[in-house]
Amino acid sequence: MKSVLLIVVNDPAFFMSHRLPVATAAQDEGYEVHIATQSGASVADIRGRGFYHHELPLSRSGKNPFRELKSVISLWRLCWRIRPSVLHLVTIKPVLYGGIAARLAPVKGVLAAISGLGFVFMANGTKAAALRRVISILYRLALGKKNLRVVFQNPDDKKALEVIGAVTEEKSVIIRGSGVNLNDYQAYPEPVGVPVVTLAARLLRDKGVIEFVEAARYLKLQGLIANFQLVGDPDPGNPTSIDADQLEAWTREGVVQCLGYQSDMASVFRHSHIVVLPSYREGLPKVLVEAAACGRAVVTTDVPGCRDAVEPGVSGLLVPVRNVPSWRMPSDDWSMSLNCEWRWAEQAGLWQSVPSRSKVSSLSILRFIALWRATFNASQNTSDGCHGIRGHSCCTASAAGTWRSGDRRGA
Structure with missing residues (x-):
C-alpha cells in the first residue's frame, strides 16, 4: 500500500x-x-x-x-x-x-x-x-x-x-528555499542595449515597490538612462497591495514599466541586467535564486531572507531596508555599474559560481x-x-x- x-x-x-x-x-x-x-x-x-x-x-x-x-x-x-x-x-x-x-x-x-x-x-x-x-x-x-x-x-x-x-x-x-531547475534557468550574457532593472514580485508595499519607484524616479532625474520595470500583479487580498490606479499613474509618468504577471521568468531575466528586490522581510525569495541561476546580479535589502539569498559583493549588493537615499548613488556610478555589470560578474566568477551554488x-x-x-x-x-x-x-x-x-x- x-x-x-x-x-x-x-x-x-x-x-x-x-x-x-x-x-x-x-x-x-x-x-x-x-x-x-x-x-x-x-x-x-x-x-x-x-x-x-x-x-x-x-x-x-x-x-x-x-x-x-x-x-x-x-x-x-x-x-x-x-x-x-x-x-x-x-x-x-x-x-x-x-x-x-x-x-x-x-x-x-x-x-x-x-x-x-x-x-x-x-x-x-x-x-x-x-x-x-x-x-x-x-x-x-x-x-x-x-x-x-x-x-x-x-x-x-x-x-x-x-x-x-x-x-x-x-x-x-x-532548507534554503525550494530550489530551481537549472535546465529552465540558465546563465546567459547580458543583452545589448539600454540597461534594464527589474523588480519581480507581488506588487505590495512590503516588497519595496514604493522604494523601487522612488529610486527610479530620482535616478532618471539625475540623467541615468535605464529602463525600470515591475513584473507581477497586485494582490488585493493583502492589506499592503498596490492598487491599479497607482500603477496606471506610474505608467503615465513613465517612471517604470508595468509588465504584469509573466509566466516565463527565465525570459524576463535574460532580458534584464539587474534584478532588484527591496523587500521588508522574506523567507528565502525564489526570484533571487532564479536570477542568480540566470547569471544576473541582484540588489536587495539587508533583511531576513533576502540577505540569505545573496553573497554580498559576489552575487549582488545589500542595501538598508526602507531607505531610498541608500539607493541614490550618483548617476555616474549607477551608469558605470549598469554598463559594466556583466563584465564585473565574469571577473567575480559569478557566471561560473552561481549555477553550482544554485545546484546545491x-x-x-x-x-x-x-x-x-x-x-x-x-x-x-x-x-x-x-x-x-x-x-x-x-x-x-x-x-x-x-x-x-x-x-x-x-x-
Missing part, C-alpha cells in the same frame, strides 16, 4: 510555481500525492499531472472567524477521509489551520514549511501587536504535535518562532523527500503516530544528490 502525502497550499498557482517539483519527486518516489488548495485556474493543471486534488474554502485574506473555522473543519475532515502518512503544510494559513486539524485527526506526521512570517510580524502599532499575540498562540497550537518537523528558509524566522515558544531546536530544520539549493527537493521519509518512519515506530522525530541525520542529502546510508527506509 502506498504512503499518502497530502500537500496543503492556499493558492493552486503558488503550488505550481513553488511546490510542483517537490510533489513530482514524491510521486516518483512512490507516494500517492494529494493536493489541497482553494479553487483556481491552476487546478486543472494539478489534476492533469496525475495528482489528486481537493478544493478547500481557504482564503489568504479572510478575517471572518466563522469562515476561518470552516477552513479548519474542512481540513480536519479531509485528514480523516484520506488519513495521510505525511501532511505537508505550506504558507501561513495552511500551517496554522492544518497543524491544528492534524492534532485532532489520524495524521501520522506533519511537515510544516515556513516560507515567511507575513506582514503581521513586520507591522507596527497596537493593533499589530495584539494580532501578533493571537497568531503566536495559534502557532503554538499548530506546531505542538509531537511527530512534526518545521522547515524554515532562514535562521531569523526560526528564531522568531522559538522566542514565542512555538518550536524547539529538535523540531526545526533550515536544488537539493532542497531531495531534503524534503528525506524529511517526509523521516516523518513517516518515526510514526511507524510508534503506536499512535504522535511521537517526535529524534534526530536530523536522516534529513541530509549529499552533494552528489544521493541519500546517506540508511535513508531509504520505509519508502
Whole structure:
C-alpha cells in the first residue's frame, strides 16, 4: 500500500510555481500525492499531472472567524477521509489551520514549511501587536504535535518562532528555499542595449515597490538612462497591495514599466541586467535564486531572507531596508555599474559560481523527500503516530544528490 502525502497550499498557482517539483519527486518516489488548495485556474493543471486534488474554502485574506473555522473543519475532515502518512503544510494559513486539524485527526506526521512570517510580524502599532499575540498562540497550537518537523528558509524566522515558544531546536530544520531547475534557468550574457532593472514580485508595499519607484524616479532625474520595470500583479487580498490606479499613474509618468504577471521568468531575466528586490522581510525569495541561476546580479535589502539569498559583493549588493537615499548613488556610478555589470560578474566568477551554488539549493527537493521519509518512519515506530522525530541525520542529502546510508527506509 502506498504512503499518502497530502500537500496543503492556499493558492493552486503558488503550488505550481513553488511546490510542483517537490510533489513530482514524491510521486516518483512512490507516494500517492494529494493536493489541497482553494479553487483556481491552476487546478486543472494539478489534476492533469496525475495528482489528486481537493478544493478547500481557504482564503489568504479572510478575517471572518466563522469562515476561518470552516477552513479548519474542512481540513480536519479531509485528514480523516484520506488519513495521510505525511501532511505537508505550506504558507501561513495552511500551517496554522492544518497543524491544528492534524492534532485532532489520524495524521501520522506533519511537515510544516515556513516560507515567511507575513506582514503581521513586520507591522507596527497596537493593533499589530495584539494580532501578533493571537497568531503566536495559534502557532503554538499548530506546531505542538509531537511527530512534526518545521522547515524554515532562514535562521531569523526560526528564531522568531522559538522566542514565542512555538518550536524547539529538535523540531526545526533550515532548507534554503525550494530550489530551481537549472535546465529552465540558465546563465546567459547580458543583452545589448539600454540597461534594464527589474523588480519581480507581488506588487505590495512590503516588497519595496514604493522604494523601487522612488529610486527610479530620482535616478532618471539625475540623467541615468535605464529602463525600470515591475513584473507581477497586485494582490488585493493583502492589506499592503498596490492598487491599479497607482500603477496606471506610474505608467503615465513613465517612471517604470508595468509588465504584469509573466509566466516565463527565465525570459524576463535574460532580458534584464539587474534584478532588484527591496523587500521588508522574506523567507528565502525564489526570484533571487532564479536570477542568480540566470547569471544576473541582484540588489536587495539587508533583511531576513533576502540577505540569505545573496553573497554580498559576489552575487549582488545589500542595501538598508526602507531607505531610498541608500539607493541614490550618483548617476555616474549607477551608469558605470549598469554598463559594466556583466563584465564585473565574469571577473567575480559569478557566471561560473552561481549555477553550482544554485545546484546545491536544488537539493532542497531531495531534503524534503528525506524529511517526509523521516516523518513517516518515526510514526511507524510508534503506536499512535504522535511521537517526535529524534534526530536530523536522516534529513541530509549529499552533494552528489544521493541519500546517506540508511535513508531509504520505509519508502
